[in-house]
Amino acid sequence: MKAREGDFIETLEGLIFDVKGLVHPRERVVAYLRYLEDPSGDRVRAGKRYVKVYSLERREAILRERYPHYIYYDRVFGDYMQGVPVSHVSRLYRPTEKVAELLEKPSLDRVESQAVKFVETLQDSSNIQPQKIGLSGSILVSLHRENSDIDVIVYGRENSSAVYNALKTLMKEGSEVSPYNIEDLKRLYRFRSKDTWMPLEEFIRTERRKPMQGKFLGRDFFVRFVLDWNEVGEEYGDRTYVPAGYAKVKAKVVDDSDAIFTPCRYLIDEVKVLGGTRASPLREIVSFRGRFCDQAGRGEVVAAQGKVEKVVEKDGTEFFRLVLGAKRSDFMIKV
Numbered sequence: 001m002k003a004r005e006g007d008f009i010e011t012l013e014g015l016i017f018d019v020k021g022l023v024h025p026r027e028r029v030v031a032y033l034r035y036l037e038d039p040s041g042d043r044v045r046a047g048k049r050y051v052k053v054y055s056l057e058r059r060e061a062i063l064r065e066r067y068p069h070y071i072y073y074d075r076v077f078g079d080y081m082q083g084v085p086v087s088h089v090s091r092l093y094r095p096t097e098k099v100a101e102l103l104e105k106p107s108l109d110r111v112e113s114q115a116v117k118f119v120e121t122l123q124d125s126s127n128i129q130p131q132k133i134g135l136s137g138s139i140l141v142s143l144h145r146e147n148s149d150i151d152v153i154v155y156g157r158e159n160s161s162a163v164y165n166a167l168k169t170l171m172k173e174g175s176e177v178s179p180y181n182i183e184d185l186k187r188l189y190r191f192r193s194k195d196t197w198m199p200l201e202e203f204i205r206t207e208r209r210k211p212m213q214g215k216f217l218g219r220d221f222f223v224r225f226v227l228d229w230n231e232v233g234e235e236y237g238d239r240t241y242v243p244a245g246y247a248k249v250k251a252k253v254v255d256d257s258d259a260i261f262t263p264c265r266y267l268i269d270e271v272k273v274l275g276g277t278r279a280s281p282l283r284e285i286v287s288f289r290g291r292f293c294d295q296a297g298r299g300e301v302v303a304a305q306g307k308v309e310k311v312v313e314k315d316g317t318e319f320f321r322l323v324l325g326a327k328r329s330d331f332m333i334k335v
Helices: 056-064 095-105 110-126 157-173 183-194 200-207
Strands: 008-011 017-020 028-037 041-043 048-052 071-074 079-085 089-093 133-136 152-154 211-214 217-226 239-258 264-275 280-288 300-311 318-325 331-335
Touching: 008 280, 028 056, 041 071, 056 071, 056 079, 071 280, 089 095, 095 110, 095 133, 095 152, 110 133, 110 152, 110 217, 152 157, 157 217, 183 200, 200 331, 239 280, 239 318, 264 300, 280 300
Parallel strands: 152 217, 280 318
Antiparallel strands: 008 017, 008 089, 017 028, 028 048, 028 079, 041 048, 071 079, 133 152, 211 217, 239 264, 239 300, 264 280, 300 318, 300 331
């Protein structure tokens, strides 16, 4: 099963997971619980009520208590993870297929209509092919509400660059697409700081320059950029990842070519360990969470805190990386 970042999976029990990353074991898909049936849920689909689970801690707690077979130890990633066995998949939702479905649908609700219009706006302004852009999030699985965001997925380096630049232009024009204002950013901070903390001033300074998030016709949107299949360059087992501690570092970003993508990656140099585990050589900062995308550019100096992992290549060479997003204390800011 070829599943990737932005896809959703529904299980035999009716649980809905969002797929994480681009590298997965053959018999299982790395994915995190997102929706489950609940009589008190505020989302309705086909007569059933669902609840959305936000925090990573809560997702894991539900699975450990009620569906422990979706927690497993991954020998390559060196940790306990959430993942769906291929044998338990009842449906795979793909973002590009959702756009095609909505274009054929006889009538759309307000959220769906604006989502389709946003996708068409991005296509027209960037000249990318229709099959390289899709809709993810709650719209993908028909569990959106009237106030739901528009979550867009763009595939491929060139397409992503084109859409990224188009968004900057559209925001300057300020007709239908607009950047977040200060009050929007404060609202976003209140939401994200529940499981990713950083000072409000630093948060606003960093987030206000990101064109992949903002508002379209007054509705929140987030555009996620994902490498296409022929650009991934890694298969499951090519590398192994070994937990090596936790650290706070200061470093210079020397390559930001993967900064806008999910997963994102920043190659670093001139590393100084400010606290925690000392590991050398520490070559990169990575995250599987969209909130850490576009966090810094080439030549900028950052402070970051996260999990230290040893990366072991097939030929036996080793280096270390800092992984952000698992703990509330993880952060990355310019200094």
